[in-house]
Amino acid sequence: MEYFDINMDLTAExxxxxxxxxEFASKVMRPISLELDRMTAEEVVADGSPLWEFFRKAYELDFxxxxxxxxxxxxxxxxLQIHLVYEEFGWASFGLSVQLAVACFPAYCASMTADDELVDTFVKPFCECRDGSIRGCWGITEPEHGSDVIAVGEDYFSSPDLQGNLQVVQDGEEWVINGQKSAWVSGGTLATHALLHCQMDPSRGFAGxxxxxxxxxxxxxxRGKPLEKIGQRDLNQGEIYFDNVRIPRNWMIAEPDFYVPMLDMILASANLCMAAFxxxxxxxxLEESLTYTRQRVQGGKPLIKHxxxxxxxxDLFRRVETCRAVSRAAMxxxxxxxxPHVEYSLWAKTQCTEMAFKNTHEAIQIWGANGLTKEYIAEKLFRDARATLIEDGNNETLARHGGHILGETYPRRPIDF
Ligand SMILES: Cc1cc2nc3c(=O)[nH]c(=O)nc-3n(C[C@H](O)[C@H](O)[C@H](O)COP(=O)(O)OP(=O)(O)OC[C@H]3O[C@@H](n4cnc5c(N)ncnc54)[C@H](O)[C@@H]3O)c2cc1C
Known part of the structure; x- marks a missing residue:
């Protein structure tokens, strides 16, 4: 369905x-997502699963x-162009959108180091990959630490009582990694590379x-087993375990003194993507509800005529336009x-996920009992949207982090572009 864009400055490009x-979202992503949604978590990643076709086609097209x-x-x-693409992807499938975005995380962060060896080892091969065979993931959440990991500004964040489930120690010219990340790592059982948060100096809690x-x-x-969950079932997730894994020193791209700015940079980018999706x-x-209410007749006329x-x-339309305005502005x-001014990414993520959830919740009500059946897409959109309120940080935890940033930096000085 074509939509009018309130931005009158869109170029031909x-x-x-x-x-x-x-085209990709409607012909490839949406149909594959619907298929994966009905499969078990094991089937989603099995040989011959349409998930692999999704990766192949997305990489072929450079997405x-x-x-x-x-x-x-x-x-x-x-x-703006990133937003235009990501809105289409989010329309087709939130889970596959996250799967694809997170695939670049290790290379994306490595590219910020400008370290030639890291660029040659991780960044260039990822960018040149056209068959989906190099896939990254982002390992931040641990079995015993969810919201703790972004509790910057709380006393306990730098307390030695906060012992991570993934520790790293130096041994000569190498780092030795031991421990695990939680079952919530997106792409955890299929990723070839991880961007990994690890505790280096436990005496400083997670500030270390x-x-x-x-x-x-x-x-x-x-690896653990692929995780079963109610929404975004097309998004693979699972634990990753590390038993004396040794990496060279320069693969540690941020040590404690630069950790919090790097964490904020990652949160800023990840949450912008979440808002666009x-x-x-x-x-x-909105679109599915419009289609349904034009067809479903009650009281002798289509629902939409009431x-x-x-x-x-x-109301659905209002929330879509607000989401778009908010997330484009933050991006x-x-x-x-x-x-980045992280609080604007957190604003966009919390605001847009809440509005998307409200729209999908209302869509089920608009469908009536049909909204509850697997015959229609409404229930999938609702299940997918529910996960977004927790994904990439509980919205309450992100709000607390945003409040902490405002406490430290408000009012921001104007930026000269
Ligand atoms: C679909 C999906 C994809 C994800 N992808 C990834 C990924 O790619 N990589 C990754 O590492 N993780 C990923 N996660 C994990 C996600 O980041 C965490 O689930 C999230 O940060 C919340 O942690 P938690 O689930 O452990 O909840 P908890 O931190 O245990 O929180 C539980 C509840 O307690 C509240 N709470 C927590 N701390 C406090 C406090 N100090 N005071 C008061 N209330 C508090 C929270 O608001 C929440 O309501 C994903 C999660 C989902 C759902």
Whole structure:
């Protein structure tokens, strides 16, 4: 379904990029996502699963390098163009959107180091990959630490009582990694590389953390089983275990003194993506509801012809346009400045996920009992949206982090572009 764009400045190039993303989203992502949603978590990653076709086609079309710097092989998309693409992806499937975005995380963070060896080992091969065989993941959550890991500003964040489940110690010119990440690591059982948060100096709690890149075919790495969950079932998740895994010193890309700024940079980028995907998800709920209410007849006429239903549809539309305005504005800011103003990414993520969830919740009500059956897409959109309120940080925890940043930095000084 075509939509009017309130931004009258879209160029022909912007529109062409959006059209290409929409083609992929509607012809590849949405059908594959619906198929994967009905499979078990094991079947999703089994040989012959349509998930592999998704990876292959996405990489063939270069959709895996969207966030990568142009200098290393990214496409040089503007923040608005990234948003246009990610909205289409979110419309098609939130889970597959996250799967693809997180695939670049190790290479994305390695590209910030400008370390030639890291660039040659991790960044260039990822950008050049066209068959989906290099896939990253982001290991931050641990079995005993969910919200703790981003509790910057809380007393306990730097307390030695906060002992991580993944520890790293130095041995000569190497780091030795031991422990595990939780079952919630997206792409955990299929990733070839991890961007890994690890505790380096336990005497400083999580303020003593570091960030490293680990190829997951190294000796000592093992995986858990693919996780079963209610929503985003097309997004693979599972534990990763590390038993005396040894990496060279320069694969540790941030040590404690630079850890919090790096964490904020990652949170800023990840949450912008979440907000853009949520815009697409909110739009899917609107479009599917419009289609349904034009067809379903009650009281002798289509639902959409009834006064109250018109109001309810308008409410869905309101939330889509608000999502788009909010997430584009935040993306335009934070993909243009360094370091990012993280609170704007957190604003966009919490606001847009809540509005997308509201739209999918209301879509089920609009469908009536049909909204509850697997015959229609409404229940899948709802299940997918529910996960977003927790994904990439509980919204309450992100709000607390945003409040902490405001406490330290408000009011921000104007930026000279
Ligand atoms: C779909 C999905 C994808 C994900 N992908 C990844 C991924 O790629 N990589 C990864 O590492 N992780 C991933 N996660 C994990 C996610 O980041 C965590 O689930 C999230 O940070 C919350 O942690 P938790 O689930 O352990 O909840 P907890 O931290 O245990 O929180 C439980 C509840 O307690 C509240 N709470 C927590 N701390 C406090 C406090 N100090 N005071 C008051 N209340 C508190 C929270 O708000 C929440 O309501 C993913 C999760 C989902 C759902």
């Amino acid at each position: 912007d529109k062409a990029i959006r059209a290409a993303a929409r 895996h390098t969207i966030l990568m710097p142009e200098f290393y092989g990214g496409q040089g998309l503007s923040p 953390n570091g960030l490293c890149i680990v190829p997951l075919d190294m000796e000592g790495v093992s 949520s815009t697409g998800l909110a739009r899917a709920a 006064y109250v239903m018109k109001q309810r549809i308008f 335009n800011l934070n993909f243009n400045i360094s370091p």
